[in-house]
Amino acid sequence: MAVSKTNKKNVLTGIIGIIILGITIVTVYLTQKWVPVMMDDLWYSTKLSDDTPIRNARDIFEAQVWHYNNWGGRSMAHTLLQFILLTGAKCADVLNTCAIVLTGMIVLKFAGLSGKKETCIGEYLIKLSIIIGCIHGLNANWEMSMYWQSGAANYLYITMFIMAFIYVYVREIMASFNGEASLSKKISGIDIWIVPLAIIVGWSNENMGPTSFLIAVFAIAVNIYKHQKVKIWMILGAIFCAAGCAVCILAPGNFVRSGQVVSNNYGIVWQIYLRFYGMFKGYLEYLFPVIVLTAAVAVFVIFVLKQSLKIQEIVLLAAGIVSCGAMLLSPHFPDRASYGSMMCFILADALMLRRAVKADSKCMIGVYIVGGVIWLRAMYILSEFLGISWGWIL
Template sequence: MYFSILLNKFSDFIRKILYFLDDITTSFTRDKKRIVLFLSLVAFIFGCGALILNLKTPMVLDDFAYSSAVRYNTGFLQTVLDIVDFQYNHYFGWGGRTIAHVIAQLLLWVNPLIADVLNSLAYVLYAFLIYYHIIGRGKHSIGLLVLVNSLVWIVQPNIGETLLWLTGSANYLWCTVIILLFLLFYRLYNNNGARYTFPKCIGIFILGIITGWTNENTVTGLIIIVILFILYYKANRWKIPLWSIIGLIGLVIGYIILIKAPGNIVRSTTIGDEFPVPLSRVMLNFIAYTKETVKTLGSLNLLGLICLILLLSNSQDKVLNKKIVFLYLTYLIGALVSVYVMIFSPQFPPRAWFGLVTFNIISLGIIFNSLNSQIVVLRRIKQSVVLFSVLLFTALYIEGFFDVNRINNIWNERKEIIEKNSASQTPCIFENLESRSKFGTSDTEFLAPAISAYYETPIDIVY
């Protein structure tokens, strides 16, 4: 009896929320100023959520190495020229992600509060870029922006190392922002005959080089997506703009600079990776990454498939359906290419899924946003999905906050011990720190030497 009463009250509560969503949707979409206001409010709320966690996330892992520059005996970073010198040595001695690590060192060089604010703003820009890749030149949707933000925190497998840890966010969040910004030119093109002058072509060529120089597996998927967009233009007898070809050429050049860095071989030798990867390992990687794809992206793509069926069942506009299906498949193919190119790599850490998960969120969003909200059943489905995503995000965020706060407290205790021991050069021995959620960052085997050099104090991590 009590269960029945509770269930009825819960049903009434959900029904009132859905009616409320109906009200704000019909009223806000008629007023552009109120749309902008409400979209800004959504961005502000999620941006503040990111800022709170950024403020709580201490310097960890590679932050120490990229702050001190001791790897190349050049001392602590003092000027921008120190960063240039560091990255020159880094390109030939460790890896080709120059763009990512320049961003990382700039963030580590400025005041920590400024870095946290900038990192949070980068997240807000990242969410908006996903949103605009979904809607293109279409109508705004408040619920869609809420869903995009929620899905990022729900689906991304390692938030702590891709959105919060400064060096990690430079490699994944910031580089994905660059990738989405570059790709937006191709997404928004609609054969409108816009003129691209020589300076603009040079600009997108340079942006293409920078974009190609960001992240190995995500850029591989990006190249495929760009090619598919150009083929789409041709198939629809659109004028293929010069900038699209020049941008692709720049993208490939940047990609070559990235993967051909001499430091990539040095790093593989140093950490003991077998390169090139033998065929037997490639086959095992294929199986393992297929399982991981189902685990990480299975629910997302099942929802996308359901939305696709609902779309095709309720829309008679064949031309529009064709375009939507093309966009859906294009971003999905880009995500899958970014997964399976990694079967040739010795390692595929969870944080390296960031870019391809982003592509997959866009592919789902395109189908989801295309469902006709004028049909009551589809509108209720869309509202229910948004509502459920918000509830799940809230639960995950609360768990993550307590984990990040715990890690921050431990690091504050560590710094106090280091400060006490530094004068006498007494070794500091810390127990291995493990994160309890995907929002935190654990210690690694590379941490002790980097933190020892940074604080100029003997430090060891006991595993």
């Protein structure tokens, strides 16, 4: 009888999960369709040096060589952008929707590091929907970071690579620092694929690339401190990530572009003021919702559950803080650029909440309530956008 009740509960949860995720994916896809190809998308659809449309991989390569020397060093993101634009708007809508779902799955993969995985597929689907909701509901600018194609390539897609890179190092930190033997098993083929992944991550953007490198270095330091063997892939990842960072930051195009920023001609005191203003705007405006949520989760774990923060959670929290703080070095900090930092906080939340549920299963009720509210907010803002686009909201 107990087994029968469990099966019925799992079936019901599965149905609910399918419905909620279905609503989420359909809403996301429809929104993708109604965000037009615009602004920088139109320029990146060309060879950049002139108005000739890109037609093949050779055109994209030539465009990126010109871009690297004349406008900026984010070659990985913009190469990906041009390939996606080359596939056409319909294909791009599908790819972007899949990328958003995959991002949610990566967050759940991170959460799995804290143990107590989902007991049924329905539970997984509901949590996946909540995470997708959080990525929208806590986002400083969901449209420009995930739906505008130029923003999606620079933030949505690139951050997936960054999270994959961070995952293997956080996993290693947990294995070494916490003595979790179950995480010490080598990931298949990592000695090979860590190199291209590290290059992509380092060559991604000016704040998350260096932050990822620091996490890699910290993981190596932890192994040395704990008298653990430093694995070859850890060293390769750190070296090639650093190389990618250097290639990205030292691109001649960055200096050309910087020379066109008006604020760089201001006095030194004025420039310092504006840099700090931009950084604190990141913390207190762009990232404020996710920081408040993270603080609430941390307070609950520490003072209610009486548990200290784990090293992996501290690393991710530090990554969110440092990656936003790094924008102090940039004369321009648009809200969409806070996406990577937001994801670091969401990853930390996922780890803390999974651990909380492991300690007390009743915590799952709170996760569903708070997560459900954020999911509803996400569906509201996307539905509002669709209503305006369709002319239903005047």
